Amino acid sequence: MTIGNIYAITAIAVVGGGLFGFDISSQSAILGTYQYKCYFNQGPDYPTAANPQNCSGPTASTQGGISASMPGGSFLGALISGPLSDMVGRRRSIQVGSVIWVIGSILVCASQSIGMLVVGRFINGLSVGICSAQVPVYVSELAPPSKRGRVVGAQQWAITWGIMIMFYISYGCSYINGVAAFRIPWGLQMLPAIFLFFGLFFLPESPRWLARKDRWEECHAVLTLVHGKGDANNPFVQVELQEIKEVCEFERQNADVTFLELFKPNMINRTHIGMFTQIWSQLTGMNVMMLYITYVFGMTGLTGSANLIASSIQYVINVFMTIFALIFIDRWGRRGPLLTGATLMAIFMYANAGLFASRGHPAPPGGLNNTPEESWVIGGATGKGVIACTYLFVASYAPTWGPVSWIYPPELFPLRLRGKAVALTTASNWAFNFALSYFVPPSFVNIKWRTYIIFGVFCTVMAVHVFFMFPETAGKTLEEVESMFMSGERAWNTRVEYGRIRAVEQGQVDPEKLAQVAHDELAAPVETKVDEA
Template identity: 75%
Template sequence: MGYVNGNIYVITTIAVIGGALFGFDIASMSAILGTQQYKCFFNQGGLDDKGQCAGPSSSTQGGISASMPGGSFVGALASGIITDMFGRRRAIQIGSVIWCIGSIITCSSFSIGQLVVGRFINGVSVGICSAQVPVYVAELAQPSKRGTVVGAQQWAITWGILIMFYISYGSSFVDGNTAWRLPWGLQMIPAVLLFFALFFLPESPRWLAKKDRWEECHETLALVHAKGNHNDPFVQTELREIREMCEFERHNQDASYLDLFKPNMINRTHIGMFTQIWSQLTGMNVMMLYVSYIFGMAGLSGNANLVASSIQYVINVFMTIFALVFIDRWGRRVPLLIGSTLMMTFMFANAGILKSYGKPAPPGGVDNVAEESWDMSEAQAAAKGVIACTYLFVASYAPTWGPVSWIYPPELFPLRLRGKAVAVTTASNWIFNFALSYFVPPAFENIKWKVYILFGVFCATMTIHVFFFFPETAGKTLEDVESMFQSDVKPWNTKVQYQHIRKAEQGAVVLGKVDEPATEKTAS
């Protein structure tokens, strides 16, 4: 079979390149759409009042921007079938090939229609990878490291945003169409590396078990968890639990998407979907995409605005590190509750400042927001307060909802449904991303500062929702999580079991004994 790397951190570093592809897309479009090279090539509005190309109309640009999350919605749903058929690793490889096809079409675009098609195809790739990378690393990782390695997907996204932002900005100084073709062409390189590197990584042991490839399953568990020791106690215990779960699930019919909405699974499906939906409705996209407008209100322009904008990307990368280091000790519930509470506070603070010092948007709305939407020329202190709240908001999101929204869904579902379930939950993320791409620009024009009130209310609602419905999954094997959901334990009574699972991995205690009341496994 050739060389296969069993180090979970190496496996994760390679796999989460699939997550970085999403970050590349966000940053490249954000940086490119404001350049004159892009606006003149895809110009629809003639010249503006400054004698420069107006670029695509606002509705057309909305369609260009939304084509990527639209494709991601399709790709995420399709990934459930692809991953069950070909495996987690092959699904990610298929996504990387699709990304290269989309990037070729995008960087060679000669019309808006071709650009939309290329970005839609890129979106299909992002949908597949964003759904299946968390499943892949979650099924390979030791329970005590699962949060760290799955959360690395979010960290890869933040790095993708940061790196591509500066590449796209540097390319903007190149004359002609190369200014936007170059970054959209360069983004193929990571996908090519991802495709070939995956040949040297193992397949998910749980997918192998599902296909009755038990020898390979045992080999992979030993390789990843015990440096090849097939007789390691933890490996033996986990192999037994996987075998028991597979035997139990074999008595059920083949999984279908409809199974996710049956009475015995609907609660988990709703939790997984809302984890992804709420992550969009935190308002992070508002802060990330429109922060340059807010900085324009504070009197920043040109390179000063670039530096201020890039600071939030650096904050996003840096603060996510805390989640990678501590998320398995913190658990899932506490970061979600603290994160939404802090984000609510900063959203309401921004709304209050903008209400007190703002003025109505002029004709042209968002297109002129940086110069005229809210006149803060006489309220520099207030404008700096908005900038500070924006940075604090990003710092609150980065170690909480950002990574946990990817970590949590794969942990909720039984093996036979996991691939399709995460496909559906990730599709929920993308359909709301798609909707917000259209909603936010007219919202800024029509309801102005109330946009922040709206997202603040969403943050307050998700805090209540998480407290009453989201159980703790940290410190448990995926099979223990299944037992927990079949018990009567209340979500607010579930606990992180990090120390217990660490001792189990070291052979000091026996797996399978969790805080929650144990129950007989019933059909799922």
């Protein structure tokens, strides 16, 4: 049995995104517990008979390395995912990622040393890199245009669910004495990958990948199943099949598929937009603040269970605010949420920096709670203000940059390059995730509250960059997006076309006219190329 409902397909596929969420909170909820600190302790404080929980844990730089090992693996995994996906298909490449995750989780769960933990997390990262790059490609190539943003954005929702579920599992396990407190959560994170591996057997392959392999009957069958509700003669299915054929033919005549093509003059603008979508999503500071939130709240005076509970609230906010994007993102478009999110996040980053600078003071040597990263003290109403701004920051990111950073890159590129292009853009995400994961613990120790100013400046710059360089892709077929870039239309002149594409899908507009427009615009560059020759 092959599942044809796009929402059911999405629900299974985006479990691959949930793996990243599991990893984030399996670290953030555990790194502050005495069980973790004492097992991987590097001083200067060590347990004593009088105080067996007196452990400093790994040093700031070592903890940064432990945290960064996963995005380091993800960077490599994202790069290899493009060729892997083009060779074996979108669906099978995600299955490969799920197998790798299980292997990495076994090593992490069984870690006897920091070195073994780092290796296991690096292998987990390979899996996350493959899945985070190819799940958006897979779902975007299956989804109807009017639902593409919603279903690709579900990847981010799966990440938020993974974060929240694993955080509460880790929080509950923190009451267990001994190493089981962190080994149980690290072992349980294998379960979603096992579900993903077997669930993918019931899903269809990407019709556009099948088309590139000249498997046209299977391509037509998948379009019929997912978009035509079993009717092979459905008008929208017919026009979509024709568009895919024309794009495939155009691509065969005009380019070879290599990574280098992404940097040629006619493609480098799209490559830069896709890469910076993922780079900026990291430079917002969101994933860093999610990973190290217990440090931030520790500086406001929260300790133990109170800290973990307060930290968990932002994970709940993240889950429920993402729902708005899933419902409205195809109507909102891509530019609007990116501009709004960047502006709001900048405001809250600057607000936190101002509160820390004006109302706080340095912590005693060694940091609060034997944690050097908790290097600043701010309490009372001002501390609550920091917590509130942190929650509002998360609420600003969740329906904007969170889902759009996964939705947008697959929409930018032509079929022949989509797998490799999204692999490269996602690798950019993981490269900066790696750098920031390593940078933040030492930055809390050395520059303290000024860390917030750095991220506030990033959010300001990204808002300007989006306005001038990021065109609107919502409400267009993937083939129409290709035509839009060929025409050279200015980013600020592009608009959401949700109503038009919905009318086409529902048969209220003649789809043959849409196909003719796409055909004419695709033909223009070919004629130009012949004239130049």
